[in-house]
Amino acid sequence: MALQVNLVSAESEIWSGEADLVVAKTVEGEIGFMAGHEPTLAVLADGQVRITQADGTKVIANANDGFVSMEVGNTINIVAGQAELVS
Numbered sequence: 001m002a003l004q005v006n007l008v009s010a011e012s013e014i015w016s017g018e019a020d021l022v023v024a025k026t027v028e029g030e031i032g033f034m035a036g037h038e039p040t041l042a043v044l045a046d047g048q049v050r051i052t053q054a055d056g057t058k059v060i061a062n063a064n065d066g067f068v069s070m071e072v073g074n075t076i077n078i079v080a081g082q083a084e085l086v087s
Contacts, residue, residue, distance in 0.1 A: 009083040021052040
């Protein structure tokens, strides 16, 4: 079962799709999310969000000033004040 990932900034949607793994930098350190992870709410630190899709393709974005929310049902929302795709 895959994660449904939504990465948005204050201005627009940056990336949305399915992934096997999401790693985000928070004020507590890096945290990784896979399907079945317990619900979590964390404050983003300035840094990268790394998304690994099922085929191994990596999506990397710089994000800051926001939060990451893992919800029941394998949905992860990353809401950032500023975010941009790096690759």
